[in-house]
Amino acid sequence: MRKWLPLAAVCLGTFMLLVDVTIVVVALPGMAKSLHTSFADVQWVMDVYALALAALLLGAGAVADRLGHRRVYGSGLALFALASLACALATGPQALIAFRAVQGVGGAAMLATTTALIGRIYHGRDRGVAFGVWGAVSGAASAAGPILGGVLTEHLDWRWIFFVNLPISVLAIVMTLRFVPVLPGARSRGVDLPGTAAFTVAAGGVTYAMIKGGDYGWSSAPTLGLFAASGVALAVFVAVERRREHPLVDLALFRRGAFSGLMAVAVLLSVAAFSYLAYVSLWLQSVKGMGPVAAGAACVPMSAAAFVVASLAGRFLQGVAPRWTIGSGMLLIGAGALLQATVGSGSDWTVLVPGMTVTGLGVGLATPVLASTAMACVAPERAGMASGAVNTARQLGNALGIALLGVVFHAGLADALHGPAVPDPAAAADALAGGQAATVLAAAGAAGRQLAQEAFATGLRETFLVSGTLGLLGGLVALLFVRPFTAPAPVAAARPAAREAVAPGTGAAAR
Known part of the structure; x- marks a missing residue:
């Protein structure tokens, strides 16, 4: 059992x-009410964390390759804990958002x-088991x-x-x-600071533009x-x-369809499986009147x-080719969203259960193999690069997915609210998307309430259709x-380790 203690340490941080x-x-x-601000403002508490993760993962992986993975992992844990404490003690929305960004750096x-x-750390069959456990933890x-x-x-x-993060x-x-x-x-290799800075600006800029494009206007000067x-x-x-000579990410890898395909799948997995959860929670709490526990419990099947x-x-499934496990998992994720x-205006949370379950099956199939297959493309001393690349793709997918599906959700609301019972559809859509459904429903009258509930269901349906x-x-x-x-081996001595790093199902048996 002792050999699995390093895995437990890694999975604790991953889960958190x-x-x-x-x-x-x-x-x-609850945050919006406690901090006397709007729901739209505190949404940045979620968005800025995803943005920091997406923008900094590649740079963090490069630093870890040079300084050592355990050192960087432990430093990230310490920074994450301190930022969590600061978030818990924040007295205003600006401070909370700022500390949440620092938490994203540690993450x-x-x-x-x-x-x-x-x-x-793990080799052979143990590696497959370890990635399976890691995938189970990260997927769940x-x-x-x-x-x-x-x-x-x-x-x-x-x-x-945030307080709960401290003991963990x-x-x-x-x-x-x-x-x-x-x-x-690999201490002989310098950290690619110019590449890290350029990628951080690129990833952070496009994510911020996607998140705020709806507010600024998609054709406005700030967005463009x-x-x-x-x-x-x-x-x-x-x-x-x-x-x-030693880049942040080896661009030659993208000439291979397998690697480019993995990165595309990593983005699409997060968008299709997780990015709609914010809007599901909004529907359950603000329209269906469920408490936070009941709304969160709707995700138990997934x-x-x-x-x-x-x-x-x-x-x-170690002998199965990755394309079958990843491909089948993604098809299940799509089917679950569809x-x-x-969902309809009269539906309750149970309408989500079959789809959530099917999506969870897909996440469980695709996640561990996606990570291990990406690791197979580089020599072990560049493992941080591969890990950073696939996780960057996933977090970019999550950040961009929240923004993309937010646009789809808001458009569905606005389209469905046109009618005499709602004199200002755009304002009503903003209110519903901003967590003020109770106020809108109370002021709308019977016909307006029915229309607003149907609008919310329409917005969710379109969100699920895009995700699916x-x-x-x-x-x-x-x-x-x-x-x-x-794995490509830049030096002959790296070849045995590189072959050992091949993901379960990527060797001869998979062919």
Whole structure:
């Protein structure tokens, strides 16, 4: 059992940082009331964390490759704990959002190193089991966030969603120092600071533009300027990486359909499986009148299915080609979202159960194999790069998915609210999307209330349809492009380790 203690230390941090992506979903209305601000303003508590993760993961992975993965992981845990304490003690929305961004910095350092640590500590069949457990934890964590957030918010206070991180962080730090071995980094290689800066600007700019585009206007100067700045930063990033001896990410990997396909699937997985949870929680609480615990419990089928399937997949599907497990998982994720598109104005939370369950099955199948397959494309000393790349893609998908589905959701609301019972459809849509459904329904009269409830259901249906379509697209991408490959070895001595790093199902047996 002792050999699994390093995995437990890594999974503790993984669970905590991924839970914090969605744990605030059901707490946002309470935060807005407590801090005397609007629901739209405190949404940044969720968005800024996802933005920090997406923008900094590649840079954190590069630093970890040089300084050592355990050192960076432990430092990330410590920063995450301190930022969590600051979030819990924040007295205003601006301070909370700022500390939440710092929490995202710590989360990036942790997430960029988790799969790299697993890939370097475990070998052979143990590696498949370890990635299966890691996938189970990471897949279940995002779905479990609303549940834990609901329990803490309803029975204690929203601040406890941050206080609870402190004992977990301390335990994870102690276990990391005691059980996770020190793995040397590639100290001869400098950190790619220009590439890190350019990518951070590109990722952060496009994410911010997507989040605020609806407020500024998609054709407004600020939005177009942000997209243009992101494009320039991306061009600078590509130019820098092409000239670096040891780049932040090896762009040559993207010439291989398998690697590019993996990155595309990682983005689509987060969008299709998790980005709509914020709008589901809003519907359950503000329209259906459910408390935070009950609203969070609607995600139990997804969380439970993801955990069980990922645990079994890592152990029993090692001989199956990754394109089949990832592809099948993405098709299930898409099908689960489409099943939820049956929601109507008279529906209750049970209408979500079949779709949530099917989505959880897909998450459990795809998540662990996605991570281990990405790790197979590089030599072990560049594991941080591969880990950072796949996790960056996932977090970009989450951040961009929240923004994209928010646009779809708001458009569905506005389209359905046209009628004499609602004199100002745009304002009503803003109010519904901003968590003020109770006020709108109370003032609208019988006909207006029915129209508003149908509008919310319409917005959700369109959100689920987009999510489902993207999930099915991800399945097709995986089936067509994710093919077996072995890690490139820049030096001969790296070849045995690189072959050992091949993900379960990517070797000869998979062919």
